[in-house]
Amino acid sequence: MEIELVTSRLLLRPFVDGDQAAVADLFADEAVRRHLAMASMGPKGPAHFAAGFIRGSQDEWREGGCGALAVTPRRATKDTAARGEERVIGYCGLRLLPDRISAVELLYALEQTHWGRGLAVEAANAVMDWGFANLPVREIVAFTRPEHGASRRVMEKLGLTHRGGTDRYYSETLAAYSLARAGGTGG
Numbered sequence: 001m002e003i004e005l006v007t008s009r010l011l012l013r014p015f016v017d018g019d020q021a022a023v024a025d026l027f028a029d030e031a032v033r034r035h036l037a038m039a040s041m042g043p044k045g046p047a048h049f050a051a052g053f054i055r056g057s058q059d060e061w062r063e064g065g066c067g068a069l070a071v072t073p074r075r076a077t078k079d080t081a082a083r084g085e086e087r088v089i090g091y092c093g094l095r096l097l098p099d100r101i102s103a104v105e106l107l108y109a110l111e112q113t114h115w116g117r118g119l120a121v122e123a124a125n126a127v128m129d130w131g132f133a134n135l136p137v138r139e140i141v142a143f144t145r146p147e148h149g150a151s152r153r154v155m156e157k158l159g160l161t162h163r164g165g166t167d168r169y170y171s172e173t174l175a176a177y178s179l180a181r182a183g184g185t186g187g
């Protein structure tokens with residue numbers, strides 16, 4: 001599925017194999033990894049991890065119809081090929097949950113040099129709009145460590161509501177947030 005989401009400052013598109021170096025740089029940064037499920041890189045290092053991440057996201061899109069998208073700065077050009085050449089600065093997307101078909105999980109991470117400019121909220125807003133328009137889900141959920149203030153703030157700015165803690169999907173108790181489709185009841 002060829003998907004392209006355009007915001008005022010960003011272009012989100014599927015990952016391609018050529019993104020491996022940029023994704024490796026993203027995951028090489030301990031500050032980026034600190035609150036992600038893969039906090040330790042494993043013995044094979046960022047390049048190997050990045051290759052697996054890209055493959056995994058391509059599989060998710062092919063098999064499940066959603067997944068992580070590459071976040072790139074948007075070029076002020078109408079030339080689609082040129083626009084797609086920007087270096088990846090992070091990812092944002094929706095992932096299927098193992099036990100629910102009525103909800104998907106929101107994911108996001110950006111290179112540290114791009115933090116604090118509202119870009120995570122901008123990317124996630126576009127992804128959530130796309131999700132509610134294109135996926136048969138009643139709600140979008142998100143999880144984060146309770147102490148991850150920036151991520152909690154992103155979720156709040158996106159309009160998600162804190163629903164308490166859960167250890168249902170990860171091996172620790174995380175703060176759970178959700179937003180129901182407009183006009184829906186969630187669940």
Ligand SMILES: CC(C)(COP(=O)(O)OP(=O)(O)OC[C@H]1O[C@@H](n2cnc3c(N)ncnc32)[C@H](O)[C@@H]1OP(=O)(O)O)[C@@H](O)C(=O)NCCC(=O)NCCS
Nearest residue numbers: 032035108109110115116117118119120121144149150153
């Ligand atoms: C979480 C992350 C995506 C935020 O990206 P970002 O582009 O800086 O986010 P935004 O600028 O859109 O919004 C961040 C908000 O959090 C606030 N914030 C930043 N650090 C904070 C902290 N320690 N405590 C509380 N709020 C904080 C910012 O002030 C901003 O809110 P404001 O606009 O009301 O001022 C980014 O830090 C990141 O990629 N982290 C590493 C990966 C990660 O942890 N992903 C989430 C896993 S659950």
